[in-house]
Amino acid sequence: MSTDDTGVTELLRRASDDLTPDVDRLVSGGIARGRSRRRRARIGTTVASLAVIGVVGGLAIVVPHLGEADSARGPGIASDGPSVTATETPTPEPTEEPTEAPTEAVRLRDIPAAQVPSVALSLLQPPTSVALGEPDVRLDTPSHRFVQARLDGMVTDFGLIDRGPGSPSSCESDAESMGGSCQEIEDGVLLLTWGPAVADGVTCQGASAERGEHEVWATSCNAAEGKDSPPLADEPPLSGAQLVQIVANDYWFE
Secondary structure, eight states: OOHHHHHHHHHHHHHHTTTOOOOHHHHHHHHHHHHHHHHHHHHHHHHHHHHHHHHHHHHHHHHHHHHHHHHHHHOOOOOOOOOOOOOOOOOOOOOOOOOOOOOOOOOOOOOOOGHHHHHHHOOSSSSOOOOOOOOOOEEETEEEEEEEEETTTEEOOOOEEOOTTTTTOOHHHHHHHTTTTTEEETTTEEEEEEEEEEEEEEEEEEEEEEEETTTEEEEEESSSSOOOOOOSSSSOOOOEEEEEHTOOGGBBOO
């Protein structure tokens, strides 16, 4: 330590030797100041607690009202949006589609096989002058009538056939095998024509008309028999055009 510092210290010690501190007053003042600080701290804490309680209480008052309002409106609906009223969409009345009138089933007219040749000749325009012999009935059932007749002594066959529902047409296959032609002459009517064809010295020609599963056919030859018989004329007694007139006539159906 330097000489200057020693002198300063000595001066301070001498100056404070005469000072006697009032210990009781200092202690009392410190205690009083300490109590004041604790009171201020408690007051501050109490005020802060009251402020927090006030805020929480205010929220508790506001929140239930908000919850009640929301529950009254229903979930998912905005509080300030326009109210929506559900309207029931009318169910359109079913409209009835126009239905076509059912078509009556076509069937062959109920003509006895023995009368078929005379009926067939009556359908010709102009009428024919050939002489009709006694019919020779070969088959006479509702589904198949087959009869032979001689016109001026020459054989002519007539047939009415009901093949049954779903039976396939034989028009094209018969035309191919007989060297003829198959064509649709009106809606649903197929016409087969063939001949004249010569077989065993006999000339024959024929025609048939199909309406669904029904068929009317006719064959005319220039001899008393269809084969191995001497010709009685140059041509069959019924021409191809006359045979078409007979088989394609609506009279056979009802």
